[in-house]
Amino acid sequence: MIIAANFKTNMTRASTSEYLNTLSKCEEIKSQRVIVIPPSSALQDAPAGVEIAVQNAYTVRSGAFTGELGLEQLEEFNVNTVLIGHSERRHVLGESQEEIAKKYEYFKNEGFSIIYCLGEPEALRDEGEEALEAYMQTQLDGIDTTYEKLIVAYEPVWAIGTGRVPTNEQIVETLSFLNTKTEAPLLYGGSVKAENSKEILHLDGCDGILVGGASLKVEDFCTMIKNAK
Numbered sequence: 657m658i659i660a661a662n663f664k665t666n667m668t669r670a671s672t673s674e675y676l677n678t679l680s681k682c683e684e685i686k687s688q689r690v691i692v693i694p695p696s697s698a699l700q701d702a703p704a705g706v707e708i709a710v711q712n713a714y715t716v717r718s719g720a721f722t723g724e725l726g727l728e729q730l731e732e733f734n735v736n737t738v739l740i741g742h743s744e745r746r747h748v749l750g751e752s753q754e755e756i757a758k759k760y761e762y763f764k765n766e767g768f769s770i771i772y773c774l775g776e777p778e779a780l781r782d783e784g785e786e787a788l789e790a791y792m793q794t795q796l797d798g799i800d801t802t803y804e805k806l807i808v809a810y811e812p813v814w815a816i817g818t819g820r821v822p823t824n825e826q827i828v829e830t831l832s833f834l835n836t837k838t839e840a841p842l843l844y845g846g847s848v849k850a851e852n853s854k855e856i857l858h859l860d861g862c863d864g865i866l867v868g869g870a871s872l873k874v875e876d877f878c879t880m881i882k883n884a885k
């Protein structure tokens with residue numbers, strides 16, 4: 657199973673370091689693929705059994721791109737996993753599908769593992785499965801779903817940070833739709849917590865979870881890793 661923690665704009669370099677130290681004592685990290693995605697200011701070496709990824713990066717080795725990180729900066733921290741297409745980048749920071757696909761292609765060509773996020777806004781969920789699938793198809797535009805280092809994360813926009821989670825049936829149905837599009841492992845993300853993680857992790861077609869808010873407490877994240885068993 658893949659258990660990923662997305663810190664977003666939380667945690668510092670010091671608190672991330674403390675977090676990783678505690679996480680290294682969580683025995684179960686040995687039996688799962690554990691990915692921690694800190695803010696870029698907290699990139700650092702990870703303990704054995706933990707992979708560090710970035711929340712975003714730019715399609716360049718180095719150059720004049722104020723505010724962005726390129727390959728040169730990622731290499732310094734041995735980062736070769738990147739999150740692409742997260743809802744907050746799409747809907748808050750305005751990244752278009754075209755830009756996302758360009759980023760995807762660039763990091764694919766560089767051999768990165770890519771956690772590719774997609775998911776629908778609430779209005780679409782209300783329109784039913786067919787509308788939702790058509791929408792998600794647009795979020796696969798320009799994305800090579802056969803890439804062997806791809807991980808797909810289904811994250812409904814309305815479930816992120818809201819404490820609301822789709823029904824088990826809805827998650828299974830959507831993952832099974834995604835399974836017709838790719839052989840990549842499929843994660844669910846959106847208000848996953850220690851308490852609901854076991855049930856979600858054991859749903860049909862679910863290969864892991866991408867956790868935001870509830871991953872910030874290392875004890876809870878460790879419980880979620882244990883629940884993957």
Ligand code: PGA
Pocket residue numbers: 662811815816817818845846847848866867868869870
């Ligand atoms: P959440 O965020 O767990 O806080 O809902 C998930 C995500 O955005 O990846």
